[in-house]
Amino acid sequence: MEENPVLIFDSGIGGLTVLREARVLMPERNFVYVADDAGFPYGSWNEPELKSRILALFEDLLARFKPVVVVIACNTAFTLAGAALRQTFPEMTFVGTVPAIKPAAERTRSGLVSVLATPGTVKRAYTRDLIESFASQCHVRLVGSQNLAAMAERYVRGDAIADEDVRREISECFLEKDGRKTDIVVLACTHYPFMANTFRRLAPWPVDWLDPAEAIARQARRLVPTVNHLKSGDMPDIAYFTSGETDFATRRLIQGFGLQV
Ligand code: DGL
Numbered sequence: 001m002e003e004n005p006v007l008i009f010d011s012g013i014g015g016l017t018v019l020r021e022a023r024v025l026m027p028e029r030n031f032v033y034v035a036d037d038a039g040f041p042y043g044s045w046n047e048p049e050l051k052s053r054i055l056a057l058f059e060d061l062l063a064r065f066k067p068v069v070v071v072i073a074c075n076t077a078f079t080l081a082g083a084a085l086r087q088t089f090p091e092m093t094f095v096g097t098v099p100a101i102k103p104a105a106e107r108t109r110s111g112l113v114s115v116l117a118t119p120g121t122v123k124r125a126y127t128r129d130l131i132e133s134f135a136s137q138c139h140v141r142l143v144g145s146q147n148l149a150a151m152a153e154r155y156v157r158g159d160a161i162a163d164e165d166v167r168r169e170i171s172e173c174f175l176e177k178d179g180r181k182t183d184i185v186v187l188a189c190t191h192y193p194f195m196a197n198t199f200r201r202l203a204p205w206p207v208d209w210l211d212p213a214e215a216i217a218r219q220a221r222r223l224v225p226t227v228n229h230l231k232s233g234d235m236p237d238i239a240y241f242t243s244g245e246t247d248f249a250t251r252r253l254i255q256g257f258g259l260q261v
Pocket of ligand 1: 010011012014015040041042043044073074075076077118121149188189190191
């Protein structure tokens with residue numbers, strides 16, 4: 001029996017960190033992975049242009065793939081266009097990704113939390129509102145990295161990334177104040193968990209690197225209707241790249257995630 005797929009969306013490979021978790025929770029479902037690689041990186045776009053792009057793209061994606069639920073596995077996209085997507089396509093259920101500021105504020109002991117994100121997410125009113133609503137008792141440092149998402153793209157395709165380059169991007173996350181130290185860094189870009197082991201190795205002291213992928217997948221699980229049969233082997237999960245061009249390293253990576261381009 002064929003069900004409508006769950007569509008997972010990101011600007012690049014970041015949403016694969018969410019796909020990984022979603023597959024475990026919804027093994028009976030087919031997935032379509034969409035990377036808007038033609039628009040990557042989202043982090044450096046102007047807000048109005050990026051919002052229009054995402055809305056126009058979904059006009060096509062919803063008609064093309066007829067998903068049961070859409071997971072916007074991208075902080076940069078959802079903090080900007082989440083509300084507009086829900087308003088424009090009221091029939092569709094959108095699961096969002098926002099910086100995990102609330103769980104970080106609940107968990108921190110030192111009260112010093114950093115949010116490592118794209119420059120776009122750092123600028124968003126949505127992010128400021130999250131801090132005001134859930135973390136006003138904490139000192140939250142927003143760190144917008146120009147280069148990390150692109151580094152993660154290269155890293156997962158097997159390129160070597162110099163330690164110094166990574167250290168430069170993450171160093172601002174570490175703050176010491178009145179004898180206290182940052183103890184949580186929120187990975188507020190879905191690309192970053194791919195590099196979490198490198199971050200751990202290069203961190204000046206141990207911190208909790210908060211990856212929201214599992215929580216996003218759980219939320220999707222709650223919203224996707226359960227079916228009482230296993231997935232048939234006939235329908236492959238697919239990946240769709242908006243550029244229409246995928247090089248060998250990308251196809252290899254995508255195949256490693258059990259997807260067909
Ligand atoms: N993966 C995206 C996020 O979660 C952003 C990457 C980009 O700059 O396009 O924010």
